[in-house]
Amino acid sequence: MYTQALNTAETDDRGLEDAAKAAQFQARIDAEERIEPNDWMPAAYRKTLTRQISQHAHSEIVGMLPEGNWITRAPTLRRKAALLAKVQDECGHGLYLYAAAETLGTSREELVDAMLAGKAKYSSIFNYPTLTWADIGTIGWLVDGAAIMNQIPLCRCSYGPYARAMIRVCKEESFHQRQGYEIMLTLCRGSDEQKAMAQDSLNRWWWPVLMMFGPPDATSQHSDTSTKWKIKRFSNDELRQKFVDATVPQAQYLGLTIPDPGMTQDADGHCRYSEIDWTEFKQVLAGNGPCNRDRMAARRKAHEDGAWVREAAAAHAAKRAHRQTAQAAE
Amino acid sequence: MATPNTPLWEVFIRSRNGLAHKHVGSLHASDATMALQAARDIYTRRGEGLSIWVVPSSAITASDPAEKGMMFEPAESKIYRHPTFYEVPEEVGHM
Numbered sequence: 310m311y312t313q314a315l316n317t318a319e320t321d322d323r324g325l326e327d328a329a330k331a332a333q334f335q336a337r338i339d340a341e342e343r344i345e346p347n348d349w350m351p352a353a354y355r356k357t358l359t360r361q362i363s364q365h366a367h368s369e370i371v372g373m374l375p376e377g378n379w380i381t382r383a384p385t386l387r388r389k390a391a392l393l394a395k396v397q398d399e400c401g402h403g404l405y406l407y408a409a410a411e412t413l414g415t416s417r418e419e420l421v422d423a424m425l426a427g428k429a430k431y432s433s434i435f436n437y438p439t440l441t442w443a444d445i446g447t448i449g450w451l452v453d454g455a456a457i458m459n460q461i462p463l464c465r466c467s468y469g470p471y472a473r474a475m476i477r478v479c480k481e482e483s484f485h486q487r488q489g490y491e492i493m494l495t496l497c498r499g500s501d502e503q504k505a506m507a508q509d510s511l512n513r514w515w516w517p518v519l520m521m522f523g524p525p526d527a528t529s530q531h532s533d534t535s536t537k538w539k540i541k542r543f544s545n546d547e548l549r550q551k552f553v554d555a556t557v558p559q560a561q562y563l564g565l566t567i568p569d570p571g572m573t574q575d576a577d578g579h580c581r582y583s584e585i586d587w588t589e590f591k592q593v594l595a596g597n598g599p600c601n602r603d604r605m606a607a608r609r610k611a612h613e614d615g616a617w618v619r620e621a622a623a624a625h626a627a628k629r630a631h632r633q634t635a636q637a638a639e
Numbered sequence: 640m641a642t643p644n645t646p647l648w649e650v651f652i653r654s655r656n657g658l659a660h661k662h663v664g665s666l667h668a669s670d671a672t673m674a675l676q677a678a679r680d681i682y683t684r685r686g687e688g689l690s691i692w693v694v695p696s697s698a699i700t701a702s703d704p705a706e707k708g709m710m711f712e713p714a715e716s717k718i719y720r721h722p723t724f725y726e727v728p729e730e731v732g733h734m
Contacts, residue, residue, distance in 0.1 A: 348704050394684075401681050408665045411647075417667060418644050474664075481685075619645070622669035629670060 338539050343469040346412035354538055355413050358468050360429075361540065362410035363420040368432035369403035370424075371604050375439040376448060384442060391488050392445060398485065402478045409470040425609055433590060434521050436598030443496055443503075443510035449489015451511075451518045451556065457482050458552045459522065467539040490559065497563045504564070511560065512568040519582065520590045522549040553580050647696040648674040650681075652688035660692050668693075 330349055337344065344350055373396050380396065383389035407417045423429040434452055439445065460482065463475040496507040523545040535541035543551075557580045560567050571583035592598065645667040651660035663682050668674035674693040682688070702710055718724050727734050 345704065347701065397680075397684065401684065404666065404681055405664060411665075416644055477664075619669075622673060623645070626670035626673075 335537075338467050338537075341539075342467075343472065344467050345469045353534070357535065357538070358471065358540065359410055359413045359415050359420075361535075362406055362413070362471055362474075363415070363423070364430050364432075366403045366406035366410060366420065367424045367429055368435065369399050369406060371431045371435045371608060372452075373399045373403075374604055374607055375435055375437070375600075376445060378439050379442060379445050382442070383445075388492070395449070395485050395488065398481050402481070405474040405477055406471075409468075409474040412470045421612070425605075425612055427596075427605060430594065432521060433593040433598065434517055436593050436600045436604060437514070437517050438600050440513075441506050441510060443493070443506040444514070446489050446492030446496060446507065447510045447514045449485050449487075450493055450559070451489075451514055452521070453482055453485040453489060454556065455518050455521045455552055457486060458548050458555075462542040462548075463540075465539075465542060471540075493563055493565075497565065507563070508565050511565050515568050516585065516589070517593075519549060519553070519585055520587075520593075522546075522552065524587065524590070525585075550579060553582055554578070645669055648678075648693045649696050649699060650674075650678045651692040651694070652678075652682055653690040654688055656689065660690065663687075665696060666693075 331351055334344075334350060334354075344354075376392060376396050376399070380389060380392055383392050407420060410420055411417055420429070424431065434455075439448070457479065460475050460479050464472055464479055466472045466475065493507055496503040526544045526546045536544075557567060557572075569583050573581045575581060593601070596602075646669065647665055647667055648671075649665050650663050652663050653660045666674065666677050666681055668677050671693060675691060678691045678693055683691070714720075
């Protein structure tokens with residue numbers, strides 16, 4: 310049950326965490342038990358998950374922007390209906406995730422406000438622009454493909470509400486990746502210009518997509534405790550490698566070239582990619598990507614433009630509740 | 640500016656005739672009508688349901704996980720409540 314109300318009453322045990330409780334908690338994690346909202350948990354576990362799940366939710370919501378950019382310009386009605394359904398799904402995913410984050414005791418309003426204030430992060434990938442229709446194909450194929458790689462192990466995450474939200478998300482995400490690949494396939498079987506558009510799109514997105522898995526294991530700051538708590542089951546580099554190995558043959562089928570001339574294939578079949586430019590990643594995270602300001606401005610505008618709807622709904626609900634009490638009193 | 644909180648609702652969906660409503664998640668809405676509409680949009684985009692219930696989260700009383708033992712252990716020792724506890728000779732057939 311997703312009730313935040315029950316969590317707020319919980320005593321704040323920061324600093325005084327009983328070692329016995331912490332050991333018991335770890336034993337439950339080690340036994341693959343799921344932790345539920347009203348169970349005791351270390352304050353740091355709560356904090357880590359609130360950060361991770363809310364960032365994940367923000368990413369789904371901001372992720373609607375680059376794709377929404379092409380809804381009115383989709384080449385056919387079929388593509389338009391599919392893209393619209395995909396963007397609606399992203400919104401739904403954001404909502405499942407906010408609901409899961411809220412069970413840890415922070416309200417959705419607070420989480421959203423933190424994002425709008427620029428205090429919470431979202432995935433760096435959504436700070437890149439969608440310049441051509443092929444980018445919609447690439448996003449579905451690669452961005453959603455990378456997201457699936459990340460999300461499948463999260464279905465077994467130790468925190469019950471997060472794991473359950475991920476199961477729903479993964480079920481829906483598969484359509485996203487397939488529709489993206491189909492767009493790429495159509496372009497690659499089309500005219501020379503269309504194929505060139507697909508290649509150009511892959512060239513621009515390949516490296517940012519590899520960065521989606523996060524910093525290399527040697528420098529990742531959250532990995533150790535997340536692994537101990539079974540929030541994370543594979544390291545950033547392990548997932549990135551799995552993704553590359555799965556994607557290279559898909560690109561070959563399309564007849565597209567991965568923009569990494571230094572890529573080699575091991576005897577054991579793994580595709581070894583070249584060094585990633587982490588300065589670019591850090592720049593995008595620091596707010597200096599191509600679209601950071603646009604994305605934040607669009608989210609803030611949408612939130613402000615929607616304020617009257619929230620106010621009207623609240624006023625209507627208050628009026629009806631008032632009328633009901635008055636009628637009951639008669 | 641902090642946004643005022645909108646009430647939380649728990650959503651239950653019955654997937655097919657004859658099955659029970661099952662908890663699927665929660666959502667925020669200012670009243671019951673909007674909660675039902677939002678539940679339709681969020682939780683049944685692929686024909687998942689034939690019926691939806693929405694319940695204010697604040698109306699739910701939950702058992703305390705710390706008292707799990709006291710609540711549920713008494714049933715664990717009562718194996719005679721299960722059919723396999725009783726011996727029926729094979730010749731009697733399925734029972």
